[in-house]
Amino acid sequence: MMKKQFRFLFPTLEELFETLNSHLGFNVEIKYAMEYRHGGSEQNHYFERNEYIDCILQCLINHAGKRVIILSTFDPDCVSMLRLKQTLFPVLFLTQGEKGDWPQFLDVRTWLINIGLYFVITEHLSGLAAPVLDILSNKEFVKQVKDNGKLLFIWGDEASDKEVSKCLLELRIDSLIFDHVAELKDEHSTTENLFISEECEELEVLNNFRQKQLELQHRQLLQELERLKTAREKTNSPILSPTNQISKTPTNFGQDQLSIIDTNSKHFILPTYFDEKSWYILFGFMTFIIAYIFSRCITLQDVDNDPIYQRARLYSMQKQHRKVT
Structure with a gap:
């Protein structure tokens, strides 16, 4: 469903990209005026090829996004330029064949489907788009295209016939191009x-x-x-040696606590959980340990050199002397 209405009756390619579903693919057939075999031209005034092709490719590259884009044209020179100027989009060469009743172009590369295939192979194009009648009269041509690793698209009003389209799909072609495709959308439901x-x-x-x-x-x-x-x-959980045992021993703190007893050294490892009383007892024990360490480390010589100790000692001697006198 379109998100917005087009501004004009014939929208630009950029407007189509911006408006239609981002996964909807495009077969962009590039029209360019060609000369007829029996004289005359499709158009007397037309754009220079380089400028014309560059403008189209710029729009595709900037606005196509992730869509499936296929480029095709009847003009052999345009198709060669499309192939040389970019490698993002596959390029197909459209051929007229010899079974149709339309005016034949001057360029010989558009006359026969066999010549068209040779041109596709020479220019390293992705594939060929051939008319329906030429393929129905030469079904072996499909195998020839596939053997060369190329795509084969079929175009023409005859492809809208149910029996014809079924026959072409059985030949394992890659795509059908015709008007009113929606009328056959349920006829070949097995086709992806x-x-x-x-x-x-x-x-x-x-x-x-x-x-x-x-x-x-x-x-x-x-x-x-x-x-x-x-x-x-x-x-x-402390790491235990094989000789250690974990036991549930009652403590003096009013509750059972998890403790560890070393059976070899008989040393008691502190419990892993402490309540308020336990912290008080632990603090007193640590204070005693620190005092003991200081008492062992501080010598009498160190005390004699302490000015505070010297003043305290002098005060004590003066006090004793007063009592004596």
Whole structure:
């Protein structure tokens, strides 16, 4: 469904890209005036090829986005320029064939489908677009195109016939080009729509990418939880040797606490949980230890050199002397 109405009766290519579904593909047939075999031309005044092709390619590159774009034209020189100027979009060569009743062009490369295929192979084009009647009269030509690794599109009003289109699809051609395609949309339901499959493929890739992201985030979360769990266990649970035993021993603090007894050295390891009384007892014990260490480290010589001790000693001697007198 169109998001907005076109400003003019004939919208520009840029307006089509901006308005229509972003997954809707385009077969851009580039019209260029060609001379007829029996004299005359399709148009007397026309653009210079380089400027004309550059303008179209610039619009495609800037506004086509991710669409499936196919370029095609009857003019052999234009198709060569399209192939040489870019590599983003496949280029097809349109041929007239010899079975139709339309005026034949002067350029011999458009006369026969066989000549057209040789030109496609020489110019390294993506494929050929041939008229329906020439393919129906020479069905072996389809295999010849496929053997050379090229695409084969079929165009013409005859392709709108149900039996003809069914026959062509059985030949494994790549695409049909005709008017009123919607009338046959349910006739060949087994044929995959290129543009719908492109959209489904893009959605599938996006969903797979999101799924992989979620799986990666899930694994990272599990690893982080496992790491936190291991760190917590190491913090709360001391490492035991084979000769150590864990026992539930009653304490004097009013509740049972987890403690560890070394059976070899008979040393008591401090409990892992402390209440308020335990902290007081631990503080007193540590104070006694620190005082004991200081008493062992500080000598009498160190005391004699202490000015505070000297003043205290002098005050004590003066006090004793007063009592004596």
